[in-house]
Amino acid sequence: MMKILTFLFFVIAIFSCKPQSEKGSSSSVEKTDPLPTWNEGQVKQSIISFVEAVTVETSPDFIKSADRIAVFDNDGTLWAEQPYYFQLQFAIDRVKALAPEHPEWKENKLIQAVLADDINTVLSFGEKGLMELIMTTHAGMTTDEFSQIVKDWIITAKHPKTGKLYKEMVYQPMLEVLDYLRANGFKTWIVSGGGVDFLRPWTEEVYGIPADQVIGSSIKAAYEMRDGKPVLIKLPEINFIDDKEGKPVGIYQYIGKKPVAAFGNSDGDLQMLQYTASNHLKSLCVYIHHTDSVREWAYDRESHIGKLDKGLDEAIAKGWTVVDMKTDWKKIYF
Amino acid sequence: MMKILTFLFFVIAIFSCKPQSEKGSSSSVEKTDPLPTWNEGQVKQSIISFVEAVTVETSPDFIKSADRIAVFDNDGTLWAEQPYYFQLQFAIDRVKALAPEHPEWKENKLIQAVLADDINTVLSFGEKGLMELIMTTHAGMTTDEFSQIVKDWIITAKHPKTGKLYKEMVYQPMLEVLDYLRANGFKTWIVSGGGVDFLRPWTEEVYGIPADQVIGSSIKAAYEMRDGKPVLIKLPEINFIDDKEGKPVGIYQYIGKKPVAAFGNSDGDLQMLQYTASNHLKSLCVYIHHTDSVREWAYDRESHIGKLDKGLDEAIAKGWTVVDMKTDWKKIYF
Numbered sequence: 001m002m003k004i005l006t007f008l009f010f011v012i013a014i015f016s017c018k019p020q021s022e023k024g025s026s027s028s029v030e031k032t033d034p035l036p037t038w039n040e041g042q043v044k045q046s047i048i049s050f051v052e053a054v055t056v057e058t059s060p061d062f063i064k065s066a067d068r069i070a071v072f073d074n075d076g077t078l079w080a081e082q083p084y085y086f087q088l089q090f091a092i093d094r095v096k097a098l099a100p101e102h103p104e105w106k107e108n109k110l111i112q113a114v115l116a117d118d119i120n121t122v123l124s125f126g127e128k129g130l131m132e133l134i135m136t137t138h139a140g141m142t143t144d145e146f147s148q149i150v151k152d153w154i155i156t157a158k159h160p161k162t163g164k165l166y167k168e169m170v171y172q173p174m175l176e177v178l179d180y181l182r183a184n185g186f187k188t189w190i191v192s193g194g195g196v197d198f199l200r201p202w203t204e205e206v207y208g209i210p211a212d213q214v215i216g217s218s219i220k221a222a223y224e225m226r227d228g229k230p231v232l233i234k235l236p237e238i239n240f241i242d243d244k245e246g247k248p249v250g251i252y253q254y255i256g257k258k259p260v261a262a263f264g265n266s267d268g269d270l271q272m273l274q275y276t277a278s279n280h281l282k283s284l285c286v287y288i289h290h291t292d293s294v295r296e297w298a299y300d301r302e303s304h305i306g307k308l309d310k311g312l313d314e315a316i317a318k319g320w321t322v323v324d325m326k327t328d329w330k331k332i333y334f
Numbered sequence: 335m336m337k338i339l340t341f342l343f344f345v346i347a348i349f350s351c352k353p354q355s356e357k358g359s360s361s362s363v364e365k366t367d368p369l370p371t372w373n374e375g376q377v378k379q380s381i382i383s384f385v386e387a388v389t390v391e392t393s394p395d396f397i398k399s400a401d402r403i404a405v406f407d408n409d410g411t412l413w414a415e416q417p418y419y420f421q422l423q424f425a426i427d428r429v430k431a432l433a434p435e436h437p438e439w440k441e442n443k444l445i446q447a448v449l450a451d452d453i454n455t456v457l458s459f460g461e462k463g464l465m466e467l468i469m470t471t472h473a474g475m476t477t478d479e480f481s482q483i484v485k486d487w488i489i490t491a492k493h494p495k496t497g498k499l500y501k502e503m504v505y506q507p508m509l510e511v512l513d514y515l516r517a518n519g520f521k522t523w524i525v526s527g528g529g530v531d532f533l534r535p536w537t538e539e540v541y542g543i544p545a546d547q548v549i550g551s552s553i554k555a556a557y558e559m560r561d562g563k564p565v566l567i568k569l570p571e572i573n574f575i576d577d578k579e580g581k582p583v584g585i586y587q588y589i590g591k592k593p594v595a596a597f598g599n600s601d602g603d604l605q606m607l608q609y610t611a612s613n614h615l616k617s618l619c620v621y622i623h624h625t626d627s628v629r630e631w632a633y634d635r636e637s638h639i640g641k642l643d644k645g646l647d648e649a650i651a652k653g654w655t656v657v658d659m660k661t662d663w664k665k666i667y668f
Binding site (some may be wrong): 204212230239248253326 | 400477534545546548552555556557558563566569573579580582583586589590591605608609612627
């Protein structure tokens, strides 16, 4: 009888306690894991601790919602970037589609390499070559026309290695970070070296980030009337390069406020992380370190794409969060 | 007895009906006037009719909230701009504050005119002179330092004619439009020919428009380390002129979407209104016509500041809404 009573006592205790612990607001974070595809450990905890420290009103590090600005690099941080930037593949596809209309391209060695699928020669032209391909294929049309071309490409083009649509090669753990931050009153921004016009047509659907929260590199545009209707024409002239020192400048020009959280994966993001770390408010700086040669790619100091060298040293020296993709992420893609 | 019953019937009818008519969602607009300082008439009705047409889900003109983008010029549309742009007064005040440190300015005729309070000579230098004063006084310091100078100025500087703080010379009827649109799911943006860095420090408090929803003219900035801390230095080099054809370009570069509502007051806003009117969604284009020489200023086709000539013709031809400040607004300032 005593055993039955003791058993009943435990049953009652369990059932009466559980709802209470679920109700308490302080335990709401324990209730559901906000980052389920992140393995437990110091890295995951550093993100959660930061969010809790700045969102609890009684915390000494509390940050009001209007100042909860979180910025994310795109290539290599939110989606993959190997064997070369996906926007380069888009430009290559555009060159191939447009080549029949451009006999004059026969003299152009870079474009001939593109048409011959000689990607090593294409890459040997470096950043300048990439810019030339972007100018050639992104300019000379209206912004609406370009946007439609991107929309058509993003729902059909597939990655040569994984066979996935490029838009499926977004990192599931990072989608969780975006959701988690927004659920806690953060405004999430993309700050990409890639082209803003290449990103905006799909970032809302894929990342939940609307067009007006995307900062990127851009070419100039001009307003003109065509058949009595106003259009914006994309010009073959650089407007802004949103990389390295350009990232804090872009953040300043577009957001007008210093972020409190920044996520990147390469030396091109270092200045953005430094700028964020200099905030007088508590800040979180995170580097995604590509360490998983099986599920993704492993690269850092020697890579031509997404080189992470100085940034890694500074992250270690400053105690920033460095995500080890291989050990910290349960899975890469959805 | 019959009379008492009839009376009671009416009392019951009144008391039972009133709460019902207040509950009905269709009558919620009648209940409180969203634009109380606007006189009744065609102009006020055009704004209300537009908002109702695009926000009622069953309406053929319904626009989803993400596409409810409303853009506002600032000078002459949200606040006054006479006898000259308030930012010019700010630049003049800066020249006077900085002159003792700059003996080399003695050779500069424009600056000497500023120091002699010879405003006609200052204005005779035109747009180019205004830009020169802005470069001279807005560059060469960190963005944080500049922001603090603007914050100090905006809470102290007073208009020579009205004696009001400049930030009190915002149009009460337009503040109501901003609130009304936001209450109906619109995102409100400033698209100003004025300097974005001059606007951002105070637009949130004065207009309820946060820094990242302000588009304006800008000078370039550079990222550098000072004493181990990252700063952005304002450079004496134009980055972007957000006027005339520049306004649709700025909207495209920052928002990435075409607006459905645009408010302006000068020919400098015409392209922004044309661009908005070309939206395939229902749109609202509004010109504020300065017609009140007693309570404000009366000017249009011949004015050097806020010239409204081609824009007025096009507004009439296209049937856009033209606000007659004298007859449409019950009051100008709060």
